[in-house]
Amino acid sequence: MTLRTATTFRRELFSLAPGVGRDSRPLSTTDAARGPLSAAQIEQHLGDNTSVA
Amino acid sequence: MTLSAFLLQGQRSCVDDRDAQGVIGTPGGDAGELLLGLAATERVRGRALEQTNVLRLLEHHTDTFERSYMHSDIHAMNRLMVDGLRKDDRVVPHLGVVFAAEEWRAWLGKPPRAGREAVLFHLTRPTNIGGGHLKFAITAGADYGVRLELAEHLLRAFPTLRRAGAPEFEFVILGGDHVGGAVANVVVPGDLRSYTRVPLVSPMVAGHQMFVNHPQVTSFLRREPGAHLARADVVAAADTAALADAIEAPGQQQAGQTLGRLARGLPLFGLTLAHGSALVVRQTGVV
16 A cells, blocks of 8 residues: 555545444544634644645 | 646645645645636537546546545535435435445445446535535536536546546545635745745644635646646647636636635735745735
């Protein structure tokens, strides 16, 4: 299995629709606050989470 | 990874604010760009593309560019399964025992032959489409310059090709809701070159979400797939330049339509690559 295939597999396996049948536990939740972001919040958002490929 | 490497091995993700990975964002991701290119192809050749044409063109595209991305979301997938497939008499007899997420994924990956057409039907219903761009292209086709049937051909082609054994057609399911607080246009100063390094930005980080758009990079990346479409015997070689024109301007229009619907009223920021990997953040307007 190539790295690309492995990454795809992981992403798809763990993100397919829950809430149906026995597995009703949300697999992905969002706690994001609503409302417009400021420039300072954007900079904080970027932080270490941006890569220059 | 440079732009040239990204062109041949990367994927364009959607601008969607729910993706937690670093992305190159354009409305609809690869699927949105493919739909844009297919619609442009129809305009240049003056004839509609049939389902068989679209299947062949997607195979042709992905054989060269290695992968294609389409996304949905958990809400749409739940509607598909609960309100669509489980209530369809054409499907229910063939469902067997499917409850858990991985069981559904396996079943949807290779539905029994007798139920396939019904599954494709449900996958093209707007309520079961989790990506805003593709859904809007179907429900407001006139605003996008896209025929309904062409958008449905694309939506049917992805699962059909995956079932045929081509996992390169990635189908990503995003979780959560649209609570993005900004639209970020990522800008690289100067002309883009094959060796230009491009910032990948994660739309969802630690409680913040924003829509991430790379219009400049997307415009660059459109050149090769656009010309590639022209080589697939569906338009004349002499029409390559016309096809490029037929892709770029509608692409900008479609981006405006989708971001206007998903992010109206949100602040618009430019994220400009400065020295090293730093991004300078500056508000440039409101969507």
